[in-house]
Amino acid sequence: GIQVEQSPPDLILQEGANSTLRCNFSDSVNNLQWFHQNPWGQLINLFYIPSGTKQNGRLSATTVATERYSLLYISSSQTTDSGVYFCAVEGSYNTDKLIFGTGTRLQVFP
Amino acid sequence: GAVVSQHPSRVICKSGTSVKIECRSLDFQATTMFWYRQFPKQSLMLMATSNEGSKATYEQGVEKDKFLINHASLTLSTLTVTSAHPEDSSFYICSGSGTPNTGELFFGEGSRLTVL
Numbered sequence A: 001g002i003q004v005e006q007s008p009p010d011l012i013l014q015e016g017a018n019s020t021l022r023c024n025f026s027d028s029v030n031n032l033q034w035f036h037q038n039p040w041g042q043l044i045n046l047f048y049i050p051s052g053t054k055q056n057g058r059l060s061a062t063t064v065a066t067e068r069y070s071l072l073y074i075s076s077s078q079t080t081d082s083g084v085y086f087c088a089v090e091g092s093y094n095t096d097k098l099i100f101g102t103g104t105r106l107q108v109f110p
Numbered sequence B: 001g002a003v004v005s006q007h008p009s010r011v012i013c014k015s016g017t018s019v020k021i022e023c024r025s026l027d028f029q030a031t032t033m034f035w036y037r038q039f040p041k042q043s044l045m046l047m048a049t050s051n052e053g054s055k056a057t058y059e060q061g062v063e064k065d066k067f068l069i070n071h072a073s074l075t076l077s078t079l080t081v082t083s084a085h086p087e088d089s090s091f092y093i094c095s096g097s098g099t100p101n102t103g104e105l106f107f108g109e110g111s112r113l114t115v116l
Helices: none
Strands: A004-007 A010-014 A019-025 A029-037 A043-048 A052-056 A059-064 A069-074 A083-091 A104-109 B004-007 B010-013 B019-025 B032-038 B044-051 B067-073 B076-081 B090-097 B105-107 B111-115
Touching: A004 A083, A010 A019, A019 A029, A019 A083, A019 A104, A029 A069, A043 A052, A043 A059, A043 B105, A069 A083, B004 B090, B010 B019, B019 B032, B019 B090, B019 B111, B032 B067, B032 B076, B044 B067, B044 B090, B076 B090
Parallel strands: A010 A104, B010 B111
Antiparallel strands: A004 A019, A019 A069, A029 A043, A029 A083, A052 A059, A059 A069, A083 A104, B004 B019, B019 B076, B032 B044, B032 B090, B067 B076, B090 B105, B090 B111
């Protein structure tokens, strides 16, 4: 099945810093989503981005499907950005299943 | 986005008992819902695909007799962990796509199961 790797696995930032999270996937995809998992476990939808670039406030994401990667940019980080960020993909050949990446654990300190 | 609600959010039970977790789609009809499991500090692993009116499809390595899934209506899917044991302690989370189905999945709040 499709493999989804995220980097870095852990990231520690001071408030105000910018960061880039990467998601690599091993096969072509129909869909790709980015999530933020808060300390209570809830998954917050950030972006639905099978291709192209989207922005939402301090967050933006870019997916280059032909090169099999996606990037999540966080600018001017805040302590509330702390948590785990997951990308998840639906492979073109195994549709209707969203497979999660390994995750990036982000800690933002004041 | 679509709203998915799970209940209970936390459950503690004794070893050997069965536990039922409900997943409801509040503002859309879900012909398909997905159940995931997450162990501490790990990613989410797909357990099964729940299909309204038919049998669930389980991922490799997931025991269908252990994790019973029922999807009797377009707004409710249930996961029953039968004869739970401590190794079944985990975070269980369900998801569905809205109407119209754009392919984007929305997740419930999750249910944390602790088996003593």
